[in-house]
Amino acid sequence: MGRTIAIANQKGGVGKTTTAINLSACLAEAGQRVLVIDIDPQGNTTSGFGLSKDGSNNTVYEVILQECNIRDAIIENVVDNLDIITSNVNLAGAEIDLIDIDNREYSLKSAITEVRDQYDYIILDCPPSLSMLTVNAMTAADTVLVPIQCEYYALEGLTQLIHTINLVKKKLNPELELEGVVFTMYDSRTNLSLQVVENVKDNLQENIYKTIIPRNIRLAEAPSHGLPINIYDSKSSGAESYRMLAAEVMGNK
Template sequence: MIRIAVANQKGGVGKTTSAINVATALAATGLRVLLVDFDPQGNASTGLGVDPGARARSSYEVMAGSATMADAVRPTAVPKLDIIPATQDLSGIEVELVDAEDRTSRFAAAMDALPPRWDVCLIDCPPSLGLLTINALAAARYVLVPLQCEFFALEGLSQLLRTVERARANLNPGLAIIGVALTMYDRRNRLSEQVAQDVRAVIGELVFETAIPRNVRLSEAPSYGLPALVYDHRCPGSEAYIALARELLGRLPQLAVAA
């Protein structure tokens, strides 16, 4: 199973929207996909229609050691897409594990114990560079970085790149950035185009060709507990995520599509 952390320490960049819709697009190709909601806000869980009352076993229990990841998996309405939901309890895990020797590698150990039922796992990280994100980076093979087309994008990106380098040096030598996805792109806004040009000038081919546009349907979909690709698969945002998933697949090792 290929593990991909979807990470950016800045909030409001379309990280969870990207995780949900890329996961849905990958599942639509026939791959078996697991999405781990690793954000105490639980937005990925809500966006895939998992009611808060149906999260008795979640990523919190996994990190606390009271449940295995296999115990916490729930199916979604999207064929071939499963989720491990999150609850607000996850926000306290950093304090709970403050003295634990395995505090940075606990999630990786839980991932290693998963049965081989899935082809790809996406980990929706919280908007911070704290213990949860470090655990995700220690467990992942790749990092997918959603990056909003705004003025402070490059500053935040450089901070994340440094964190990935530290994780690679100290925790996970095989970790690599699979790509940077430009989000909230507005063709009518000169700033969006300038930021896109600046990011491509700095990190070159790491930036995906597909940019995710600002789109009302992407914002509406979570309120219905649906990915945008299900809510309105013909809207510009959905079409962009389908194209992004296609690019992502082209950068991953060859995967056999499940029957």
Template sequence: MPDSTVPAPLSKARVIALANQKGGVGKTTTTINLGTALAACGKRVLIIDNDPQGNASTGLGISHGQRDVGTYELLFGDAGLEEVSIKTDVPNLDVVTASVDLSGAEVELVGVGRREYRLKDAFARSRIAYDYILIDCPPALGLLTLNALAAADAVMVPLQCEFYALEGLSHLVRTIERVKRAFNPQLDIGGVVLTMYDRRNNLSDMVAADVRGFFGEKVYETMIPRNVRVSEAPSHGKPVLIYDHKSAGAQAYIQLAGEVLKREKKRQLAYG
């Protein structure tokens, strides 16, 4: 049964977990660049790097020497977001980094109390307000991802426009439904983002059509193209919107942010 003993987070943030158990589909890239685009729109954004690989931290230009505290301390300590978040070079955008300590968190979480709610509990004890909190999840449906799903308002699913990306999608949907029943009744699939779209490849169009047929309006109209500038940007420690804001990839993420904000406005009007 869902645990209702923990108060809701004091932050007004809309918490979105970016999840897909398949790797290489653009979760981290989407987290970084959607966060940057929302920040550019004047929203106060926090990215939580919940992946032991720490790619979101690297992609935002945070060196390993700057990762003294981060997601691990959030999960296992008494720290709040204000104690572990650090500013990035992007105005309005903060990050909670992933350090090497996070690699052992899956095993360590097994033996702690309220292991599924550690991230939710951390939000509840925080006193800092954001408009959006984006959680970059690892490519696995373990306890780190479960913590993100238990704490989130919605899941965003980045999906690569390739045949194998469709495999396991039904498993992810079933997992989200189980988490909803057992840990977080408010959880919903907020949207599906089609990534690495190649207009020259008929398979991309076929995959996009299949996904839209399955998820309907959950799929964002914006598709993120396969773009070399998007691939280059992380090696420079910059979001593509900073690295080359005129590139097709950067423009796509700006459009995606617009869709996210439009949907959020519609949701607020519907639910008050």
């Protein structure tokens, strides 16, 4: 039975999509069967794997609105051991379209149930907002992984996100847990990055991953080539960091 992890933070630009792409790819590289579901209307995870956001194939939009079977939306072996369900701008209208659907908070969960047995991990890349799409992802997930950028406002919004996770747990998904917090865009040259890490550790009584993702130029370049970092530059510090994070995630199972 696949473990479903939602990668969420309502703050944009924190490395959420970068983490979704590269954690998934490193889990797949380690021999795990992985399904990535892009639930962000911007479709950056889709293009980050070299896939078109304008393709006419079935996307997560059709899956959530129950217009197609989830199996018909899966693109297989985008990289070895890794399948994906893509997203595009149509998904931005899903909030309104879902109004007419019964049990709309469970739409994604019921679709995923059909294929869970085929995967070790199902990774959900959420939009940078606490929307109905994010609620759908959290209702479908076992755990939520939260990337936090090493910057001054890192803790801002985190309290709200944890409150949302607890609310979903109470009302919709009693099994939901916080997978943990992972620090991204760490710059060892600045005292600020170190202070942010220490501040969050002091204020957050949650699981914090030992792996810290560095600010890395190769990591920033990889999406424009449509490749995860472990394929784009296998020996870069970004690739090594995401391999370490994947090992930690597998250790939590």
